[in-house]
Amino acid sequence: MDMLTVKNLGISFGGLHAVDSFNITIKKGELYGLIGPNGAGKTTVFNLLTGVYKPDVGQIFLEGENITGFSTIEINKAGIARTFQNIRLFKNMSVLDNVKCGLHNRYRYSTLSGIFRLPSYFKTEKIMNEQAYEILEVFGLEDEANTLSSNLPYGKQRKLEIARALATNPKLLLLDEPAAGMNPAETEELMSTISLIRKQYGVTILLIEHDMKLVAGICEKIFVLNFGIELANGLPQDVLNNPEVIKAYLGE
Amino acid sequence: MTETWRKLSKSTRINTITVGIIILIYVLCQIMISAGMMSYLMKGLLMQFCYYGILAVSLNLTVGILGELSLGHAGFMCIGAFTSAFFSKYMVDIIKNTFLRFSLAIIIGAVSAAVFGVIIGVVVLRVRGDYLAIVTLAFGEIVKNVINALHIGFDSRGFHIALEAGKLELLEGGRMIIDGSQGIIGTPRDSTFTIGVIFLILTYIIIANLINSRSGRAIMAIRDNRIAAESVGIDITKFKILAFTISATLAGVAGVIYSHNITTLESSKFGYNMSIMILVFVVLGGIGNIRGSMIAAVILTLLPEYLRFLKNYRMLIYAVVLIVMMIFNWSPACINWRKEHSIKGAVCRLTKKISKTKKEA
Amino acid sequence: MRFISYLIDGIRLGSVYSIIALGYTMVYGIAKMLNFAHGDVIMVGGFVIFTVMSTWGLSPVLAVILAIIVCTVLGVTIERIAYRPLRKATSLAVLITAIGVSYLLQNLALLIFGANIKSFTSVFSIAPLRLAGGKLSISGETLITIISCIVIMIGLTLFVNRSKTGRAMIAVSEDKDAAVLMGVNVNKTIAITFAIGSALAAIASVLQFSSIPSISATSGAMPGIKAFIAAVFGGIGSIPGAMIGGILLGVIEILGRRYISMELSDAIVFLILIIVLLVKPTGILGKKYHEKV
Numbered sequence: 001m002d003m004l005t006v007k008n009l010g011i012s013f014g015g016l017h018a019v020d021s022f023n024i025t026i027k028k029g030e031l032y033g034l035i036g037p038n039g040a041g042k043t044t045v046f047n048l049l050t051g052v053y054k055p056d057v058g059q060i061f062l063e064g065e066n067i068t069g070f071s072t073i074e075i076n077k078a079g080i081a082r083t084f085q086n087i088r089l090f091k092n093m094s095v096l097d098n099v100k101c102g103l104h105n106r107y108r109y110s111t112l113s114g115i116f117r118l119p120s121y122f123k124t125e126k127i128m129n130e131q132a133y134e135i136l137e138v139f140g141l142e143d144e145a146n147t148l149s150s151n152l153p154y155g156k157q158r159k160l161e162i163a164r165a166l167a168t169n170p171k172l173l174l175l176d177e178p179a180a181g182m183n184p185a186e187t188e189e190l191m192s193t194i195s196l197i198r199k200q201y202g203v204t205i206l207l208i209e210h211d212m213k214l215v216a217g218i219c220e221k222i223f224v225l226n227f228g229i230e231l232a233n234g235l236p237q238d239v240l241n242n243p244e245v246i247k248a249y250l251g252e
Numbered sequence: 253m254t255e256t257w258r259k260l261s262k263s264t265r266i267n268t269i270t271v272g273i274i275i276l277i278y279v280l281c282q283i284m285i286s287a288g289m290m291s292y293l294m295k296g297l298l299m300q301f302c303y304y305g306i307l308a309v310s311l312n313l314t315v316g317i318l319g320e321l322s323l324g325h326a327g328f329m330c331i332g333a334f335t336s337a338f339f340s341k342y343m344v345d346i347i348k349n350t351f352l353r354f355s356l357a358i359i360i361g362a363v364s365a366a367v368f369g370v371i372i373g374v375v376v377l378r379v380r381g382d383y384l385a386i387v388t389l390a391f392g393e394i395v396k397n398v399i400n401a402l403h404i405g406f407d408s409r410g411f412h413i414a415l416e417a418g419k420l421e422l423l424e425g426g427r428m429i430i431d432g433s434q435g436i437i438g439t440p441r442d443s444t445f446t447i448g449v450i451f452l453i454l455t456y457i458i459i460a461n462l463i464n465s466r467s468g469r470a471i472m473a474i475r476d477n478r479i480a481a482e483s484v485g486i487d488i489t490k491f492k493i494l495a496f497t498i499s500a501t502l503a504g505v506a507g508v509i510y511s512h513n514i515t516t517l518e519s520s521k522f523g524y525n526m527s528i529m530i531l532v533f534v535v536l537g538g539i540g541n542i543r544g545s546m547i548a549a550v551i552l553t554l555l556p557e558y559l560r561f562l563k564n565y566r567m568l569i570y571a572v573v574l575i576v577m578m579i580f581n582w583s584p585a586c587i588n589w590r591k592e593h594s595i596k597g598a599v600c601r602l603t604k605k606i607s608k609t610k611k612e613a
Numbered sequence: 614m615r616f617i618s619y620l621i622d623g624i625r626l627g628s629v630y631s632i633i634a635l636g637y638t639m640v641y642g643i644a645k646m647l648n649f650a651h652g653d654v655i656m657v658g659g660f661v662i663f664t665v666m667s668t669w670g671l672s673p674v675l676a677v678i679l680a681i682i683v684c685t686v687l688g689v690t691i692e693r694i695a696y697r698p699l700r701k702a703t704s705l706a707v708l709i710t711a712i713g714v715s716y717l718l719q720n721l722a723l724l725i726f727g728a729n730i731k732s733f734t735s736v737f738s739i740a741p742l743r744l745a746g747g748k749l750s751i752s753g754e755t756l757i758t759i760i761s762c763i764v765i766m767i768g769l770t771l772f773v774n775r776s777k778t779g780r781a782m783i784a785v786s787e788d789k790d791a792a793v794l795m796g797v798n799v800n801k802t803i804a805i806t807f808a809i810g811s812a813l814a815a816i817a818s819v820l821q822f823s824s825i826p827s828i829s830a831t832s833g834a835m836p837g838i839k840a841f842i843a844a845v846f847g848g849i850g851s852i853p854g855a856m857i858g859g860i861l862l863g864v865i866e867i868l869g870r871r872y873i874s875m876e877l878s879d880a881i882v883f884l885i886l887i888i889v890l891l892v893k894p895t896g897i898l899g900k901k902y903h904e905k906v
Contacts (some may be wrong), residue, residue: 076485088480101473105485114465379894386845390883397880535709571716582706583698
C-alpha cells in the first residue's frame with residue numbers, strides 16, 4: 001500500500017491559488033523531495049498535509065486512511081509529523097524535555113498520577129527517559145540533554161526539531177528546509193543522519209529543500225512545484241535536467 | 253539514606269529541600285509565638301503569608317507555566333471564600349465537629365472555584381493574549397459585583413435571595429447570611445496558621461509535581477509554541493482548561509483559608525486591585541519560578557508593614573521600588589550591564605580564559 | 614422621553630470613554646503596550662484643573678490649558694523613563710511597570726491632596742439645551758462632551774491618515790523594524806503618540822469632571838479600566854473601534870444602571886464584553902491575526 005496519496009489538492013487565499021491540482025503518491029519508506037522557487041507553495045502543501053490549513057478541494061490518504069479535513073492533532077495521531085521552516089522548538093525547555101514532548105501521546109499517565117507521584121508516573125517516566133535518550137543518541141545530542149534548547153547552536157536546534165518529530169513515531173515525516181542555514185559540513189552530517197533514521201525507523205520522508213546537493217544526494221524522487229502547480233515529478237536525473245525546471249529556477 | 257537521596261532527580265531534591273525550609277520556618281514561628289517573642293502585628297501577617305503564597309504559586313501556573321495573562325485571579329479566591337463561608341456559617345450549629353465542617357468547607361470552596369475555572373478556561377480558549385487579560389479582568393469584576401449585591405437570608409420558610417437591600421423579608425428567628433456589601437459576618441474562625449502552612453506546602457507540591465510531569469510539559473509546550481505543540485499531538489484545549497482549573501481551585505482554597513480567619517468577609521476586597529497585587533508577586537518572584545512566587549509574596553506583604561514608619565510615604569516608596577526593580581530586572585540594557593559586572597560573569601570569563609590557555613599549552 | 618434622556622447621558626459617558634480609549638488604543642497599536650497608568654493621568658489632569666480653579670481661583674481657560682500641558686509632559690516623561698527601557702522586554706514586564714506608575718500617581722495625589730473627595734466646579738458655563746417643548750433638557754456639559762468627541766475623532770483620523778507623523782505612526786504600528794529602515798524616528802513617533810494620548814486624557818478629564826463634579830485620587834482608575842475595555846471591545850488598535858466601543862459601553866452602562874440595577878450595572882457591562890469577545894474574539898472592528906506557520 002502507498003504511504004501517502006494526495007488527489008487534486010488545492011487551496012486559495014483571497015482569490016489567489018496558492019496550491020492547485022496537487023497530486024502525489026509516495027511509497028512506503030521512500031524519500032521524496034519537494035522543490036521549487038521561493039513562494040511556490042511548498043510550505044503551503046505541508047500546512048495542508050498537517051491540517052494547519054483545510055483544503056478547498058481534494059483528498060489526502062495516509063496508508064489508505066482518508067485524513068482530509070483532520071485537525072493537526074488528529075493528523076499527528078494518524079502518523080504524520082513535521083518540522084518547520086522557522087525553527088519551532090520549545091525554547092524554555094531542555095533538549096530532553098523537547099523530545100519527551102514528542103513522546104507525549106505514546107506514553108501516557110494521568111495528571112493525577114503525575115501530581116501525586118503514583119507508581120505509573122515512575123514507571124512511565126523511566127521508559128520515556130530511556131526512549132528520549134535513545135533518540136538523542138541517534139542525533140548525537142545526548143550530551144546536551146539538560147541544556148536549554150534555545151542555547152543550542154543553530155545546526156543542533158534543527159536536528160533537535162527533527163528528533164522531536166521522530167519521537168512521535170510517525171509513518172510519514174515532513175521536513176521543511178532541514179538544511180537551511182547549515183554549512184556544507186553540517187549538511188553532510190544531516191544527510192547521513194537522514195539516511196540513518198530511514199534505516200533505523202523505516203520512516204517515509206517528504207522534504208522541502210533549496211540545497212540541490214542534498215536533494216540530488218539523497219532524494220529518490222523529486223516533485224517540482226511552481227506557482228502552486230506541478231512542474232515536474234519523477235526521478236532526480238530526469239527532473240533536475242528538465243529544461244522547464246531549470247528555467248523556473250534560473251529564469252530565461 | 254544518602255543512597256535514596258542520590259537516586260532522586262534534581263528537581264525532587266530541590267522540592268524536598270524547599271518543603272523542608274517551609275516546615276523549618278513554621279516551627280521557628282511557632283516557637284517564637286509560644287515564647288511570646290512575636291509581635292501582634294507579625295502574628296496577623298502569618299496568615300497572609302500563607303494565602304498570598306498559595307495565590308501567587310497558583311497564579312504562576314497560569315501566567316508562568318501556561319503563559320497566559322490572567323487579571324482575575326482574585327475572583328476565584330472570592331468564590332472559594334464566599335461559598336465556604338456561607339456553608340460554614342449556615343452549618344455552624346448543625347455540624348458541630350470543627351474538623352469535619354472545615355474539611356467540607358474546603359471541599360466546597362475548592363469545587364466552586366474549580367467550576368468557574370473550567371468556565372473561564374472554556375471562554376478563554378476563544379480569545380488570545382491581551383484580549384484574554386481583559387476577559388479575566390471582567391470576570392473578576394463580575395464576581396465581585398454580583399456577590400456584593402447578594403442578600404441571602406434563611407428562616408423557617410427556607411432560603412431567600414434578594415438583589416437589593418431591604419427587599420429580603422425574614423420571619424422572626426430568621427438569620428442573614430450574606431448581607432450585600434456588608435458581606436458575611438461571623439464565619440467560624442476555623443482556619444489557623446498551621447492549616448495555612450499545610451495548604452501552602454500542598455499547593456507547592458502539587459504545582460511542582462505538575463511541572464515535572466507529562467501534563468506539565470504539555471502545558472509548557474503550549475506556552476512556548478502552540479503550533480509546534482499541536483504538531484506533536486498535544487491537546488491544547490484539554491491542557492489549557494486543566495491549567496486554569498487547577499489554578500482556580502487552589503485560589504479557591506486560599507479563599508477558604510482567608511474567609512475562615514476574619515470577622516467580616518466583603519467582596520469589595522477581591523477586585524482587580526488584589527488580582528494585580530498577586531500578579532506583581534508572580535512577576536517579581538520570577539515568572540515560572542514558583543519558589544520565587546512564595547518568597548515574593550512574603551517579602552512584598554512584609555515590606556509595606558516595615559515601611560510603616562515612613563507613614564504616608566510608604567505606598568509611594570513601594571511604587572517607586574516596584575518600578576525600579578522592574579526596569580533593573582527586565583530592561584535589556586540593564587541585563588547586559590549586569591552580565592558584564594556580575595560576579596558569576598567574571599568567574600565564567602576567568603574559567604574560559606584558563607581553559608583557553610590550557611588548550612594552547 | 615426618559616429613555617432618550619438616558620440614551621443621551623449614555624452617549625455623553627460613552628464619549629468620555631471614547632476619548633480615553635483613543636489614548637489606550639493608539640499607545641497599544643503603536644508602542645504595543647497596555648498603558649495601565651493612562652486612567653491615572655486623567656486623574657492628574659482633573660487635579661490640575663481643581664488646583665487652578667478652586668485653590669488658585671484662576672480662569673477656567675487657563676485651567677484647561679495647564680491641564681493639557683501637564684498631562685502631555687507627564688505622559689511623555691513616563692514613557693521616556695519607565696517604558697522606553699523596557700521596549701524590547703516582554704509585554705508582561707511593561708504591564709507591571711505601568712501598574713507601578715499607576716500606583717505612583719495615585720499615591721502622589723493621595724499625599725498632596727489627601728483622601729477626601731474634592732468637589733469640582735464645572736469648567737463650562739453654557740446654558741442647557743431644551744428640546745421637545747421643555748421636556749428634554751440636555752446640559753451644556755453634555756453637548757460639549759459629545760461634540761468634542763466627534764471633533765477629536767474626525768481630527769485624529771485625518772491626522773493619522775494625512776500627516777507625515779500620522780503615517781509614521783501607522784508604519785511603526787505595522788512593523789517597527791521596517792519603519793526604522795524607512796527612516797522613521799521610532800523614539801520620536803512613540804513619544805508623540807504618548808503626547809497625543811495624554812493630551813486627550815486631559816481633555817477627557819475636563820469633560821468628565823465637569824459633568825460629574827467630584828474628584829479623588831482613585832477617580833481615574835475605574836474610568837481607565839472601562840475605557841480600556843471599550844478599546845478592546847471596539848478592537849484594540851482601531852481608532853473608529855475606540856469610538857464605537859466607548860459609546861456602546863457608555864450607553865450600556867447608563868441603561869443598565871437605570872433599567873436593571875444600580876449595583877449590577879458594572880457587572881452587566883463586563884458580562885456583555887465577555888459575550889461580544891466570545892462571538893468576535895478580536896473585538897468589533899478588530900483585525901484577525903493570522904500567525905504564519
